[in-house]
Amino acid sequence: MAEPRVIAEPRVIIVGAGPAGVRAAEVLVASGVRPVVIDEGRRDGGQIYRRQPEGFTRGYDSLYGTEADRALSLHETFDGLKDKIDYRPDTLVWNISQGRVWTNANGRVDDLEYDALLLCTGATDRVMPVKGWQYAGVFSLGASQVALKSQAVSIGRRVVFMGSGPLLYLVASQYVKAGANVVAVLDTAPFFARIKALPKLLAEPGVLWNGIMLTRMLQKSGVRVMTGVKPLEILGEPETGVSSLQFEAGGKVHEIACDAVAMGHHLRPETQLADLARCAFRFDAVTRQWLPVVDADGRSSVDGVYLAGDGARILGARSAEASGQLAAMTLLSDFGIAASDRWALRQAVANYARFATGLAEAFPWPHEQIADLADDVVLCRCEGVTVGEMRRVDAREANRAKAFNRVGMGRCQGRYCGLAGAEVLAAARDLPVEAIGRLRGQAPVKPISVGVAEDEA
Amino acid sequence: MNGRFTRLAETDRPKVNIIVDGQPVQAMAGDTLMVAMLSSGTSLRSAEFGPEKRAGFCLMGACQDCWVWTADGGRLRACSTPVENGQQISTSQPEVTWPNHG
Numbered sequence: 351m352a353e354p355r356v357i358a359e360p361r362v363i364i365v366g367a368g369p370a371g372v373r374a375a376e377v378l379v380a381s382g383v384r385p386v387v388i389d390e391g392r393r394d395g396g397q398i399y400r401r402q403p404e405g406f407t408r409g410y411d412s413l414y415g416t417e418a419d420r421a422l423s424l425h426e427t428f429d430g431l432k433d434k435i436d437y438r439p440d441t442l443v444w445n446i447s448q449g450r451v452w453t454n455a456n457g458r459v460d461d462l463e464y465d466a467l468l469l470c471t472g473a474t475d476r477v478m479p480v481k482g483w484q485y486a487g488v489f490s491l492g493a494s495q496v497a498l499k500s501q502a503v504s505i506g507r508r509v510v511f512m513g514s515g516p517l518l519y520l521v522a523s524q525y526v527k528a529g530a531n532v533v534a535v536l537d538t539a540p541f542f543a544r545i546k547a548l549p550k551l552l553a554e555p556g557v558l559w560n561g562i563m564l565t566r567m568l569q570k571s572g573v574r575v576m577t578g579v580k581p582l583e584i585l586g587e588p589e590t591g592v593s594s595l596q597f598e599a600g601g602k603v604h605e606i607a608c609d610a611v612a613m614g615h616h617l618r619p620e621t622q623l624a625d626l627a628r629c630a631f632r633f634d635a636v637t638r639q640w641l642p643v644v645d646a647d648g649r650s651s652v653d654g655v656y657l658a659g660d661g662a663r664i665l666g667a668r669s670a671e672a673s674g675q676l677a678a679m680t681l682l683s684d685f686g687i688a689a690s691d692r693w694a695l696r697q698a699v700a701n702y703a704r705f706a707t708g709l710a711e712a713f714p715w716p717h718e719q720i721a722d723l724a725d726d727v728v729l730c731r732c733e734g735v736t737v738g739e740m741r742r743v744d745a746r747e748a749n750r751a752k753a754f755n756r757v758g759m760g761r762c763q764g765r766y767c768g769l770a771g772a773e774v775l776a777a778a779r780d781l782p783v784e785a786i787g788r789l790r791g792q793a794p795v796k797p798i799s800v801g802v803a804e805d806e807a
Numbered sequence: 808m809n810g811r812f813t814r815l816a817e818t819d820r821p822k823v824n825i826i827v828d829g830q831p832v833q834a835m836a837g838d839t840l841m842v843a844m845l846s847s848g849t850s851l852r853s854a855e856f857g858p859e860k861r862a863g864f865c866l867m868g869a870c871q872d873c874w875v876w877t878a879d880g881g882r883l884r885a886c887s888t889p890v891e892n893g894q895q896i897s898t899s900q901p902e903v904t905w906p907n908h909g
Binding site for chain 1: 850871
C-alpha cells in the first residue's frame, strides 16, 4: 500500500493459530489491536506445535524434541493472549468473499467483516501416488506424526516411512524414540542431491545439524535407511489393508513386510483461502508448485490481505514465527498504527528461504517417477480415478481435466492428487507442468453440510 | 482383537465405551473416534469407488477419508472428533448412501 489507510480500530482477522498466527496475534495485541483468531483446531499450536488433548501427561521434551522450548514459548504466549483476542477454535473458514470471511463451527454459521485479513493457513502433505496407496494402513507422513503427538499411538506394528524431505527423518526418529517399530525409511532422493545442496543448507547450520543427528540416530537404532529409492507397489488385501511394500534401490527390487506406510514428499501450502480472497499466484520452479504472490513484508497482491507461514510458502516452523510477526507489523504500518523496523525479520525470512531452497534441491519432488507411473495406479484416492484416466483425458489444463475426470473434485478437493495429477498430465501432453495450471480454490474449501451452505451462501 | 494402531503411551486414562455398528468398543477419554476404532479394528469404512476398506489418511481434517456417521445421520470426521461415552457410530451412512454431496 502506498499510503496508510487510517482506521482507528481496524477489524483484523487472523486465520490459523499455528506459529505464524500466534506470533502475528502477539504483535497486534501489543499495539492495542484485538484480532479475531479463527482456527480449525480444537487447541492452538497448528500442526507442528500441536497440543495434546487435556489429560495427557507427556512432557514437552518427549513431544517436541529439539523444538521443545519453541513449542512451550508459543503455547505460553497464546495462553497469555486468550483474553485479549476473539479466539474461535474448532471453526472452519469455508469462504472469503466481499470483504467477509464465512465460518462454520459445528453447524453454526457466521460471517465477519474485516479491514485486514492475515492468512496463516499452514500446509498439508505433498504426496506421490504409489500403486496400492488406497489400502487401509497407508497414511500421509503428517498423519503419522499427528497420531503420535496428539494421541500417543503408532499407525501400525511395522511402519515404513517413504517419500522425501526432512519430515521423513524427523517423524521416523520420533517413532523410534516413542518405542514404535520402524522397519525402514525409504527416501526417493539420491544421496548426492544432499551434497550438492549443502551450500544453501548451511544457511541454517543448527537445523542442518539436527537433521544429520536424526539420520545417525535412525541408523544406530538399526532402522534400514535407503536413498535413491523408486517405490513400486504397496501390496495388500482390500479387506485387511497393507501387507508389504515393493521398491527398487541400487538396481535391485526389494520387498519389506509392513502393516503401515507413512508417505510424504515435504509439504504443500494450503492456499484455497488466498485464492478465494483473489490473491495472485506465481509458479515456483524450485518446488514445482503454484504459490500466492507475497512481497518481502508479507503483503499479498490484494490490499488488506496478508500471508504468513507455510500457507504462503513452505519455509518451516521457525520461519513461520518470523513471517507472522513481520506480516503483522506490516499490517500495523499499512494502517498507520505502528511502524517498527522490519529489517531483521525480513533478513531472517530471506535466510530461511535460502535454506528451504536447499531442502527442495536436497529432497526433490520426484516428478519423473510420477510421470512414469503405470496406467492402473490410483491417482485420485477419493474416487479411485487412475493415472491412465488422467493421461486419456481430453484436456491440457488442470481445471478442464477435473471437469472430465473429477481429479480434484472428490472429498479432498485436490489436496492429495492435484500436484501429481498435473505432473501426469504435463508429461502426457509433453508440456511444462506450469502450463497445466493449478486447481482453483472453490467454496466451501472443505465439505460442510448442504443445509449450512444453502441457508447462508 | 488386534487393532491397526498401537498405543505407545498415555494408557492410564479413564476407559470410555462406545458402540460401533452395534458392537461395543472400549476406548480411552481423550481418544479421537479414529484412534478408538483403529485401536480395536483395522478400518473405518468401505471405499465408495473401490473394493477396499479405508482407515483415514491425513489425520488433520484435510482429506475427509475418515467420515463416519452418528445414529441420527450426522457426519463426523473420525480423526478430529473426540470420543464420548455411550456414543453410537455407524461406519456407513444411514439411509441414503449416494449421492453424497458432502
